[in-house]
Amino acid sequence: MSHGLQQLHRRGGAAGDHSDVPHEPVLVGPVRDQLDRLIARYPTKQSCLLPALWLVQESRGWISEGSIGEVAAALDLTPAYVKGVVTFYTMYHTHPVGRHFIQVCTTSPCALCGAEDTLRALLKETGCRELGATSPDGRFTVIEVECLGACGFPTPVLVDDDFIENVTPEGVPAMLARYK
Amino acid sequence: MGYPHPSHPKETVVLSKYFGDPGARSYAGWVERGGYQAFRQALATAPDALIATIKESGLRGRGGAGFPTGVKWGLMPKPDGRARFLVCNADESEPGTFKDREIMRWTPHALLEGCAIAAHAIAAETIFIYIRGEFTEPWRIMSAAVEEAYAHGVFGPTPLGSGRRIDVILHRGAGAYICGEETAMLNSIEGKRGNPRIKPHYPAQAGVFGLPTTINNVETLAAVPHIVTRGAAWHKSLSLGNPKSTGTKLISICGHVQRPGNYEVTMGFPMQELIFELAGGPPPGRTLKAVIPGGSSVPIMTAEEVDGCATDYEGIVERGSMLGSGGMIVMDDSADMVYQIWRLARFYAHESCAQCTQCREGTAWTVKVLERILAGKGRPDDLDLLLELSENMTGKTICVLSDSCAAPVVSGIRKFRGEFEAYIAKARQPALAAV
Numbered sequence: 003m004s005h006g007l008q009q010l011h012r013r014g015g016a017a018g019d020h021s022d023v024p025h026e027p028v029l030v031g032p033v034r035d036q037l038d039r040l041i042a043r044y045p046t047k048q049s050c051l052l053p054a055l056w057l058v059q060e061s062r063g064w065i066s067e068g069s070i071g072e073v074a075a076a077l078d079l080t081p082a083y084v085k086g087v088v089t090f091y092t093m094y095h096t097h098p099v100g101r102h103f104i105q106v107c108t109t110s111p112c113a114l115c116g117a118e119d120t121l122r123a124l125l126k127e128t129g130c131r132e133l134g135a136t137s138p139d140g141r142f143t144v145i146e147v148e149c150l151g152a153c154g155f156p157t158p159v160l161v162d163d164d165f166i167e168n169v170t171p172e173g174v175p176a177m178l179a180r181y182k
Numbered sequence: 183m184g185y186p187h188p189s190h191p192k193e194t195v196v197l198s199k200y201f202g203d204p205g206a207r208s209y210a211g212w213v214e215r216g217g218y219q220a221f222r223q224a225l226a227t228a229p230d231a232l233i234a235t236i237k238e239s240g241l242r243g244r245g246g247a248g249f250p251t252g253v254k255w256g257l258m259p260k261p262d263g264r265a266r267f268l269v270c271n272a273d274e275s276e277p278g279t280f281k282d283r284e285i286m287r288w289t290p291h292a293l294l295e296g297c298a299i300a301a302h303a304i305a306a307e308t309i310f311i312y313i314r315g316e317f318t319e320p321w322r323i324m325s326a327a328v329e330e331a332y333a334h335g336v337f338g339p340t341p342l343g344s345g346r347r348i349d350v351i352l353h354r355g356a357g358a359y360i361c362g363e364e365t366a367m368l369n370s371i372e373g374k375r376g377n378p379r380i381k382p383h384y385p386a387q388a389g390v391f392g393l394p395t396t397i398n399n400v401e402t403l404a405a406v407p408h409i410v411t412r413g414a415a416w417h418k419s420l421s422l423g424n425p426k427s428t429g430t431k432l433i434s435i436c437g438h439v440q441r442p443g444n445y446e447v448t449m450g451f452p453m454q455e456l457i458f459e460l461a462g463g464p465p466p467g468r469t470l471k472a473v474i475p476g477g478s479s480v481p482i483m484t485a486e487e488v489d490g491c492a493t494d495y496e497g498i499v500e501r502g503s504m505l506g507s508g509g510m511i512v513m514d515d516s517a518d519m520v521y522q523i524w525r526l527a528r529f530y531a532h533e534s535c536a537q538c539t540q541c542r543e544g545t546a547w548t549v550k551v552l553e554r555i556l557a558g559k560g561r562p563d564d565l566d567l568l569l570e571l572s573e574n575m576t577g578k579t580i581c582v583l584s585d586s587c588a589a590p591v592v593s594g595i596r597k598f599r600g601e602f603e604a605y606i607a608k609a610r611q612p613a614l615a616a617v
Contacts, residue, residue: 094357109529111511148277154186
């Protein structure tokens, strides 16, 4: 890649194997209630899979093997099937990420307008150094993503659920200061 | 109003009238601005008459394919007791396109009203609005709008007193360009991997859950209320000379222009004026080199081809490309075409669902060969190899993702061959480190 960086995110990479972490049930209490409301609303249980995975990720930050098993049981699916779906979609994390997850668009329209410089500045300022790696203080994970659908506002950056437009390399430190 | 720039006097402002006006977001604000009158009027109209009006208006799908909307609605089978669905494609993820995002951000009820009318016309009782996972702000705004619309009786057991149930479900994507392909979207709604389906069956026969389904783009549905209240003749009159392309079109312009943003113009508007007058053209001292006019999946146009081109379905086809979704990526003379084409190919390689060999292998090898060229390691026959690869990726797969990867490669080599050859001849500094 032009910036000489290797994408670790999709492969798990630095995040490693988390199978030894004991699983704490996630589909309990209010999260389970939310899932039951979704099940009542959707035509089939299986069609609740994407929203169910979102619920898990919102409450745990990532989707573990244990969570996959719980979702599978709740929706009458097999864990292998659920894993196949989880790994198809790039926004589901299959390993823990930093407290703040930063997605930077570097697709052509943004690349034309300096997105790769913004990405480099983000990696430097967060201390992540590598794409997909988490900063040593656990605060940030930075990944490069394909088209965020805001090409008129280069560079768009998604920090957790905050969609931030027109991020320049110079603007990076002030932007990051808002995320502790 | 226009957003992020005030509307230009040459724009024809219909859908974008309230862009930048946060007051239009609420139910009350929308009703104050005349909202939901069209739905009332539609409910008093027989579905067949409504479909006839949309056919007559000439409205065509704004998501990329340009299929006549009224014809699509008319393909739904007669109600036979089975459940029927409307799916709104709000998965906007075609590089260069960012118009649906503005519709949802500023005028969520315009979209909901369009959905409600379409659901009435095709007798669908469930509407799925599939919003891409990255659109966090449109998601929040649309969620609030749906809740308000229910509270005011627009949806639910008897929409505005009509007596026939319509429900709306917002469904969040999770990061997959391919889910914008309509049958991949149906699989994604069903809780499956987003693999496109082999057609036929078409969605009207066997759509989501195998049941009759119509899929329309956000901009298409947002245009529907205006046609209902103002009439098909009004919509047909919005055309600069070509009766096959009618209405207004939101054109997203990005890349090397001074005022990137969305501009709403009458079909047939001169592309030259769009880029230079409305969007301000390339930065001072720069000249226009190339435009990808319809989102990244269409052939690249040169500056000469832009000159005199009418921005509508047929006008751009005449110049060898396509209107697509109306997302224009503008490149000035500083753009390295080989690098940009490689960057686009990387997008398609990343987004391939990998079920068809030609696409899975073709996109990956296209990237590798382009990488080799950019690293100064290109071989004399690499351009022929790329063209051969592209040939095998065109018209041979379940969906058109692989065709979309081939389009910029083939048009790029044809129109900017010298730039590729310069890398291969080592007459140009490598843009990438050796692979």
